[in-house]
Amino acid sequence: MAPPLRSETSTLLGAQLVFNVGFYAVVPFLTSALSGEYGMGAAAVGLILGARTFSQQGMFLVGGMLADHWGPKRSILLGCLVRIAGYVTLALATDFSLFLLGAVLTGAGGALFSPALESQLSRADGTEQPQSGKRRSVFVWLALTGEFGALVGPLIGAALLGWGFDAALAFGTGIFCVVTLVLWFRLPASPRPKRQTGDGGGRRTGLAFPEAAKDRRFFLFCVLVSVNMVAYNQLYFTIPLELNRLGLGEAWLAGLFLLASVLTLLLQLPVAAGVQRLGEARAMSVGFVLLALAFVLAATASTMRESGVSAVVILAAAVGLLVLGHMSLTPTILSVIPRFLRSGTAGRGAYYGLAATCGGVGVLLANGTLGFLQSTAGQAGWEPGLSLLLLVALAAAASAVLPFVVPSESAAIRVGTRARTAAVKR
Template identity: 60%
Template sequence: MPFRAYSPETRTLLGAQLVFNLGFYAVVPFMAGAMRSDFGWGAAAIGLVLGARTFSQQGMFLFGGMLADRWGARRSILAGCLVRIGGYGTLLAASDLPLFLLGAVLTGVGGALFSPALQARLAVADRTTEVNPKRNSVFVWLAITGEAGAVLGPLLGTALLGWGFDAALAAGIGIFAVITVLLWWRLPPDKTHGDGAAGRSPASLRPAGGCLRDRRFLAFCLLASVNLLAYNQLYFAVPVELDRRGLGQAWMGGLFLLASVLTLALQLPVAAASRRIGPGPTLSAGFALLAVAFAVAAATSVDPEGPPSTSFAPIAAVVAFLVLGHMAITPMILALVPDYFPRGLSAGLGAGYGLVATSGGVAVLAGNMVLGRLVDATERHQWWPGTPWVPLVMVALMSALALPRVLPAQPAAKASLPAGTTTAT
């Protein structure tokens, strides 16, 4: 569905996703360099700050979603913007590690408040009938606008770094201040009747965190978490393979550009294909593409002790398959979450989106720890160099087979609707 066909509220939310990512990527990718060059801190301090920022966001998504259910999505979205402004302001004022660490944590918490609330609000913004294709395709546009922000943000940050990291922080504060004012002005209050949680009696609402007791939804989140684990290998498995080939990390810029170009160019065609084949087949195909990506990585992996290979094509193919699978899976996962909440879209929906995101964060943390040990063991014992990527093939295939079996029951007409992100950061 064309972007202009959405309601003003939906376009406002999608624009907020773009600007939120713009403000994030103009600052956060440059934090490590600033900590080293401006403060002279070592790798341990840098790792602590970056790890705390990531955990405070991914680990807090469930809590942020529960707050969105209690406060209302609008309040949580605005609070997320304000907390991120506070985080950037703390980073700007920091002169020592504890204060810089606090700023990084506040930056992550801002994202944890913002993202599940925005996703929940998008899920209900245009749902005027029980069967509404807008709810599905809107998440395709969420992926596109988010990726646009992720592409433009580093360009803005790079331009500002000529004036120092403080200039990037000041620009980020300005960006989030503007978006806070615009959202306060343009975003209508949460509904006070119908599906809106604000007007429902406490007894009619799903208890906060009630999704944790829904076994079917827990299985859905567990299997869906493989998607984030797989996509995160752009930051782990792909650099490992580049290093084994002696290509160096300078090639990463080209791979991330490839990922962005594919997302912006193919997200709508992938969504159209998803609309034709339905949720179950789309998810199976998406996870099968992830499995193919890691099968290619395993089959073309280079022995670190052997002669280096300078072939870039296999790594580009791995990235292409990862991105295509991610494009098929992510919007569909986000579109299906409301179907697990039949007692009212707003009742517990924020917590549901939060749990999906937190499950992915836990999967990345645990999965990368296991993969790291496998990489070390493979090099130490001189196993077949593709060994670390075999478990990723297996878990992707597991999700391809099992996830369609735990989807909520849907009417035939609804099951054929399109699914259509990147999580706001």
């Protein structure tokens, strides 16, 4: 049983909840606003959404390094301020360039906030040691708290859209202003962590990044698992476009987001238990199969000329499979990354940062490609949604190759033994 949450831990979990409410009240409806209210094409919308995701995922490594340099509190507060600047820019935007800038600032705010919050959360809860039994419980609460925010946010956003997209932006801006003030007073100033390398010296942890970048096996792993992020990002890109094409409004989109959040809240723990029984490599393979099946269904729905119960049911089933695959993949991916480390815990942030960066690059490239294919589909005489078959192929490839890329658990044990031996010698 997890211990009672400390005051600082509760504050951080509450911040994650509010941060997600402010995010999901706005970003899920960005596609509909850009393509509807502002009349942008699919290619432009895809680039804006891809840039937002890339600026967040691609900067996670930078955000973690800044948290180490400044201390987590400063990075958390700066992340809130940058997110506020992003929302204000989106509210004032009248052309593509300003929308792109607002989306990039929105993503950069998350890149500064999230790694700093996770670092401070582990410190506040006394879970800095990798083998601590508390670590899993506190991060499970973080996931569930964030998902509850993802559940409430779209409902608030859908309600505010009756007054226009700017109303949702105003709500998001206001809630981030409030959480910034609360965190300013509630979070204690934290000492800057000591910077060290695997050899026990006092040099910068950033020197470990080339080791992660040169690890070809790990780079292949990052490329393959980036398909998971690309796939889940379609909840905010191609799924809303399909709903628009079928003539279904924001209420249906909010319903699909509600379905995704409810499934996550109800099934995350049972899915995690299933992953433990299957083993990490097999579970990831199954997860990508579920993603492939999800996009087969979504492509099928795109061939329907008119909206109806059957199209909605197919899209709902696609979202269900997408969420199940994502639930089985994301925690598993994060848990196996340390197996690639060659020097104990040194450079761990670089490995996680590289994985997140590959995901951001993948989303940018995939959304740009899918947007281009959907924009030119009419001229080629085929249904725009058939471009989703590209994601089917990517997910199938990841499912087939990943079991041969993930190191065995025995390799991780050997790394841990070497690290403990080196620590004793020091």
